[in-house]
Amino acid sequence: MLVYAGAAALVGYFVTLVLYRLFLHPLAAFPGPKLAAATLWYEFFYDGIRRGQYTFKIQEMHEKHGPIVRISPNELHCNDPAFIDTLYAGGSARRDKYDYFASQFGVFGTVHHNLHRLRRGAMNRFFSKASVTKLEPTIHDKIDKLYHQLCTHMGDEAPVELNMAFSCFTTDVVTTYAFAKCYDFLDDASFQSNFHEPIVAGTNLGPYIKQFPFIYPLMRCLPDSWVTALNPEMGIFLQFQRDVKAQIREIQNQKGTGKERAKDHNLHATIFHELLESDLPESEKAAVRLWQEGQIIVGAGTETTAWTLSVIFFYVLNDRNVYDTLMKELEHALPDPASRPSCSDLEKLPYLISLRLSYGVSTRLQRVSPDGPMLYRPSDAVSATKLEYVIPRGVPVGMTSVLVHHNPKLFPRSTEFDPKRWLDSEGKRDRSLEKYILSFSKGSRQCVGINLAYAELFMVVGLILRRLGPRLRLYETGLDDVEILHDLFVPIPKLDTKGIRVRII
Numbered sequence: 001m002l003v004y005a006g007a008a009a010l011v012g013y014f015v016t017l018v019l020y021r022l023f024l025h026p027l028a029a030f031p032g033p034k035l036a037a038a039t040l041w042y043e044f045f046y047d048g049i050r051r052g053q054y055t056f057k058i059q060e061m062h063e064k065h066g067p068i069v070r071i072s073p074n075e076l077h078c079n080d081p082a083f084i085d086t087l088y089a090g091g092s093a094r095r096d097k098y099d100y101f102a103s104q105f106g107v108f109g110t111v112h113h114n115l116h117r118l119r120r121g122a123m124n125r126f127f128s129k130a131s132v133t134k135l136e137p138t139i140h141d142k143i144d145k146l147y148h149q150l151c152t153h154m155g156d157e158a159p160v161e162l163n164m165a166f167s168c169f170t171t172d173v174v175t176t177y178a179f180a181k182c183y184d185f186l187d188d189a190s191f192q193s194n195f196h197e198p199i200v201a202g203t204n205l206g207p208y209i210k211q212f213p214f215i216y217p218l219m220r221c222l223p224d225s226w227v228t229a230l231n232p233e234m235g236i237f238l239q240f241q242r243d244v245k246a247q248i249r250e251i252q253n254q255k256g257t258g259k260e261r262a263k264d265h266n267l268h269a270t271i272f273h274e275l276l277e278s279d280l281p282e283s284e285k286a287a288v289r290l291w292q293e294g295q296i297i298v299g300a301g302t303e304t305t306a307w308t309l310s311v312i313f314f315y316v317l318n319d320r321n322v323y324d325t326l327m328k329e330l331e332h333a334l335p336d337p338a339s340r341p342s343c344s345d346l347e348k349l350p351y352l353i354s355l356r357l358s359y360g361v362s363t364r365l366q367r368v369s370p371d372g373p374m375l376y377r378p379s380d381a382v383s384a385t386k387l388e389y390v391i392p393r394g395v396p397v398g399m400t401s402v403l404v405h406h407n408p409k410l411f412p413r414s415t416e417f418d419p420k421r422w423l424d425s426e427g428k429r430d431r432s433l434e435k436y437i438l439s440f441s442k443g444s445r446q447c448v449g450i451n452l453a454y455a456e457l458f459m460v461v462g463l464i465l466r467r468l469g470p471r472l473r474l475y476e477t478g479l480d481d482v483e484i485l486h487d488l489f490v491p492i493p494k495l496d497t498k499g500i501r502v503r504i505i
């Protein structure tokens with residue numbers, strides 16, 4: 001009897017919840033599929049079970065229901081580039097993250113605006129343009145190493161997986177920069193040892209962690225040896241975590257400030273020196289908080305840059321006209337291929353890089369206004385059902401780089417890689433479309449590593465192509481190895497891809 005009463009109470013609860021969500025919820029009037037508004041399992045089905053398909057489902061929703069849709073009981077999604085500046089506001093407008101979404105990587109993402117500003121303030125100087133410029137000799141050293149390792153494959157029948165080579169490169173750069181400890185993944189010419197697998201495993205788990213939040217605490221209770229047995233690549237990452245923790249302990253016991261160390265060429269100030277010597281409150285300097293920050297930097301700063309490099313190399317090598325134009329530009333700018341130009345020299349080359357088709361983070365990135373409603377006026381009144389939408393305070397709204405970067409009005413023939421779309425009639429860089437590129441996000445939460453990322457991109461594309469371009473041939477790599485088929489936070493092509501591969505002749 002008690003069981004029946006319990007079951008009836010449970011059914012009653014869920015029926016009431018669904019009715020509330022559909023008819024009385026503050027988002028009830030927003031358009032979108034009723035099933036998505038009724039339950040989070042709808043999102044989970046597309047993101048988890050069907051592995052990163054919700055982004056494409058959301059696109060269909062926009063085609064049917066207009067520029068703003070309700071994609072889950074609590075969340076809206078907007079596909080109107082005119083809303084970018086309001087949503088990803090900087091300055092005095094406060095923007096929180098969506099806690100449900102931020103929880104999926106265990107440590108990534110500070111939800112509350114004020115705490116984020118505090119943490120970010122301490123990181124900004126470390127990642128400033130001036131700090132990155134000081135790092136250029138290190139980036140050059142790593143590029144030289146990458147170049148020499150690539151050269152060891154010259155004449156090989158077997159191809160090189162470029163995305164793995166770039167993953168080794170970006171991890172060596174980031175760990176040297178932030179932790180003064182290089183993992184020397186570039187020492188191995190097979191490029192197979194790096195953090196690629198554990199990071200991809202982490203992003204794969206995201207939808208499951210959102211739906212079953214006990215998974216992470218459970219994993220943390222398991223001995224490292226069990227986690228390594230379940231996922232051998234995870235062993236490398238656990239070692240990384242142990243290294244970072246040991247490094248923090250060492251720095252806490254060290255004499256000499258970060259500035260003093262920076263003056264000494266043999267010693268390098270790490271991000272942890274910066275944080276420990278900042279005026280952050282003591283709670284922010286606890287070891288557990290610092291190693292989380294270290295993990296975020298590696299998670300956010302390695303695969304993103306490596307994939308962007310891989311995509312650029314693919315599109316350049318895949319199109320003879322693009323390749324010839326770029327090589328001409330590079331030969332003119334760098335008459336001596338062995339030279340070590342600064343990033344600012346390379347930045348001037350208008351044809352060099354494009355981030356549109358690599359997307360950065362491919363999933364929706366939400367912002368929440370904690371202080372008051374956000375006003376959204378659709379730029380295309382015809383496709384919208386209303387002229388103005390008032391988004392209630394506290395409601396997460398997302399936008400997705402993949403959808404904006406393929407907006408047919410902004411980027412006609414949007415699947416084509418065409419560097420000319422970024423040039424004006426005189427062949428100079430035309431910046432008017434750049435405000436629609438969401439690869440690094442925008443506003444107060446924009447990527448903190450943007451200067452380092454640009455330095456790596458300009459320098460690797462410029463120098464590796466200048467030195468090795470004529471010898472690089474794509475090997476059994478097609479558009480389906482590059483174009484996004486799954487949005488697993490980062491863009492993933494077909495699941496059985498063998499990577500972006502080249503032969504070096």
Ligand code: HEM
Pocket residue numbers: 109110120174296297300301302304305308359360361365438439440441444445446447448449450452453
């Ligand atoms: C092409 C390369 C890169 C792309 C496309 C990229 C993209 C992004 C995006 C879209 C965000 C915002 C995420 C959000 O709103 O939740 C972000 C945040 C972040 N990125 Fe990057 N990133 C790149 C390289 C880097 C590098 C090289 C580093 C550092 C070494 C880095 C460190 C971070 C950190 C720490 C955050 C969190 C910032 C915050 O919450 O204030 N990223 N990145």
